[in-house]
Amino acid sequence: MFQLIEQGGIIMILILILSVIAVAIIVERLLYFRRIQTDEEQLISRLKRTLEKRHYEEALSICESNPAPITNLMRVGIEHRNYAEDTIKATITDAASMEVPRMERYLSFLGTVAHISPLLGLLGTVTGNIQAFGVLGDFGAVGDPSLLARGISEALLTTAAGIIVSIPAIVFYNYLVSRVNHTIIRLENRVSELVMLLKGPEQTVTRTTVDPGDYPRNPGIESTETPFPSL
Numbered sequence: 001m002f003q004l005i006e007q008g009g010i011i012m013i014l015i016l017i018l019s020v021i022a023v024a025i026i027v028e029r030l031l032y033f034r035r036i037q038t039d040e041e042q043l044i045s046r047l048k049r050t051l052e053k054r055h056y057e058e059a060l061s062i063c064e065s066n067p068a069p070i071t072n073l074m075r076v077g078i079e080h081r082n083y084a085e086d087t088i089k090a091t092i093t094d095a096a097s098m099e100v101p102r103m104e105r106y107l108s109f110l111g112t113v114a115h116i117s118p119l120l121g122l123l124g125t126v127t128g129n130i131q132a133f134g135v136l137g138d139f140g141a142v143g144d145p146s147l148l149a150r151g152i153s154e155a156l157l158t159t160a161a162g163i164i165v166s167i168p169a170i171v172f173y174n175y176l177v178s179r180v181n182h183t184i185i186r187l188e189n190r191v192s193e194l195v196m197l198l199k200g201p202e203q204t205v206t207r208t209t210v211d212p213g214d215y216p217r218n219p220g221i222e223s224t225e226t227p228f229p230s231l
């Protein structure tokens with residue numbers, strides 16, 4: 001292993017560093033999505049029962065004990081439950097937009113690693129071939145061809161290493177991006193449902209039937225009705 005790194009030179013060391021960073025990002029993002037994965041339907045049903053009883057502190061406790069994008073939106077909505085419906089919806093939408101950078105964290109760097117790794121490998125191959133042909137030129141036509149073959153094989157190591165790093169990085173990058181997009185779409189579809197859930201437990205004003213005769217007359221308006229003369 002160390003011999004291959006030594007043969008690849010500084011380019012191989014850079015590719016190795018990028019591979020370590022890519023593995024760290026992939027593991028961290030997979031653990032993040034596993035941590036925020038919750039049964040949303042069951043969680044929403046539990047919160048609905050709690051909000052119907054007006055147990056807002058208990059609902060906040062449920063959200064804090066189940067950290068996830070959906071519970072973060074619910075927590076913001078519960079904290080602004082006394083505002084108008086449009087205000088609650090705007091607040092939840094803003095909170096959803098704040099969740100996007102958290103889900104996309106480090107993904108741009110992972111995509112960069114996936115794209116530049118094969119380019120670094122190609123650069124290492126080019127510089128290695130330049131050195132190999134330089135050695136051949138020093139020895140002339142009567143030199144040992146094995147020197148040229150050895151130099152080219154060592155140069156190709158960087159290309160192979162760059163491709164080895166790039167392939168899994170691209171695969172996991174596309175997978176993680178699809179997870180983020182799926183979560184964003186699900187959150188957008190949940191906004192209206194969350195607003196209805198928060199406004200649902202509130203008591204509504206019921207209308208009662210009132211006899212028009214019960215309304216008081218305006219003392220400033222005299223009645224225009226004239227009594228009929230008795231016959």
